Amino acid sequence: MEQINELFQQNHEVLLGYFIQLVAAIFIFYVGRIIARGIKRLIEKGLLSRSIDKAVVSFLSSIVYAVLIIATTLMALSQVGVQTTSFIAILGAAGLAIGLALQGSLANFASGVLIILFRPFKSGDFIDAGGISGTVDKIEIFQTTMKTPDNKRVIVPNAKITGSHITNFSAEATRRVDLVIGISYDADLLKAKNLLQDIIKNDERVLAEPAPNIRVSELADSSVNIIVRPWVNSADYWGVYWDTLEKVKLTFDEHGIGIPFPQMDVHLKQETKE
Known part of the structure; x- marks a missing residue:
């Protein structure tokens, strides 16, 4: 001690x-x-x-x-x-x-954090990202699950999404439907434009503002091309797109407005023998 x-x-x-x-x-x-x-x-x-x-x-x-x-x-x-x-x-x-x-996994993790923080899209949005177009189902830390229009489930790594451009079709409340309608050169142009205006005007899904735009866009090789650009709510986009094409075909057939297919004129020359 x-x-x-x-x-x-x-x-x-x-x-x-x-x-x-x-x-x-x-x-x-x-x-x-x-x-x-x-x-x-x-x-x-x-x-x-x-x-x-x-x-x-x-x-x-x-x-x-x-x-x-x-x-x-x-x-x-x-x-x-x-x-x-x-x-x-x-x-x-x-x-x-x-x-x-784990560099691949870490890249997906970092991309997942960026997606979650900056939210370029959310669950339920229809997007085009990473080479895939579909509706976002789940946003996870390493991957994003999407459903394609034909009901396929696609799992996309987050790094692939942030590594390319992202198109969010659901981000805005309204969208513009872009159609190009070709008529033959011998068709009545003014009559065709009036018919197109009537088709757009009679569709209740088309918004009054911004006003629809119907103009001649190109004198192409086989047709006179007319652009038809109405504005609709995002949810009505595909319905208006498909229905308008069908109505244009039926209405033009009824009024004798021809919709040409690509044509090529071939000139044959016969050589004379001496």
Whole structure:
């Protein structure tokens, strides 16, 4: 017992220094954990306020929390004299190796985060992205599930979607229907335009504003092309498109307006023998 007391008296300053360092390390870890939890809650609150999926919010906030806890732990270990340089080097090497091994998955993950944050489209929108046209069914962190018009389920990696242009057909309330109607050169042009105006005017789905546009667009090789561009609600687009084509064909047939097919004139020359 006397030896222990003597040893303590001889090294009490060193032991006191270690004790203070230990208390400081515990304090750093405790305060760091509180700060990490606070930052996690702020991130969750901010992301949820933007109507981001709860599972994604939980995933992202957990990653941030884990990174902050690791940083806090390294700071606490450094306070008690542990050399953290080697730990940081090991973590960096491990992160690099994992990143190289999972670079495709990480690219999809980053793209999924961008899609969820900036929301270029949402579930239920009809889009053209990643070479696929369809209705968005689910937006997940690594992939987006779409349904094509013929009811096929297509799973598209998020990196492929963000790596190319995205066309969202459902983003706006109205759309313009673009039709090109060709008539023969010997047909009555003014009569054809009047018939087209009547077809568009009698369709209740066509909006009055902006006004429909019916103009001659081209004197082509085999036909006089007329553009027909009415505006409709997005939900009525395909109905107006298909119905208008059918009405144009029936109406033109009824009034003798010819719709030509591509033609080519071939001139034959007969060589005379001497």
